[in-house]
Amino acid sequence: MARCASRRVAAAAAVVVAVALAAMLASAGGGGGERAALERCAELYDRMGSAFAAAYDDINRRDYAAGKEKAGEAMSLARRGGGAFAAGGLPSPLERQSSESVKIAVVCTAITSLVK
Secondary structure (H helix, E strand, O other): OHHHHHHHHHHHHHHHHHHHHHHHHHHOOOOHHHHHHHHHHHHHHHHHHHHHHHHHHHHHOOOHHHHHHHHHHHHHHHHHHHHHHHHOOOOOOOHHHHHHHHHHHHHHHHHHHHOO
16 A cells, blocks of 8 residues: 555656646747756656656565665656756756655655565
8 A cells, every 4th residue: 555655646746747847848938058957857857757667666576675776766866857957057946846756765765675
């Protein structure tokens, strides 16, 4: 039950970010640093969602080490998504979503560490 709930939470977080990024990309101008940062962030968040899904699948197969590794990858990708804006000298419009995604990955990693 906890595994199912954690996957739903991670999937929901990825969907919220994807929808927000799509809306921002639609309203962004043709060029410039903001559009490039949004595109890079969208790519990283897409990969983050895949990493969370892979972590879930690994944990469901009781391959806890692989699940922990994928959760760590998701955490890194979430941080890099927010960093895409910082690299362009722009404030991240997804700071809260990045923070929540990192928290989900931290909890997943902690729980996986406790399971033997």
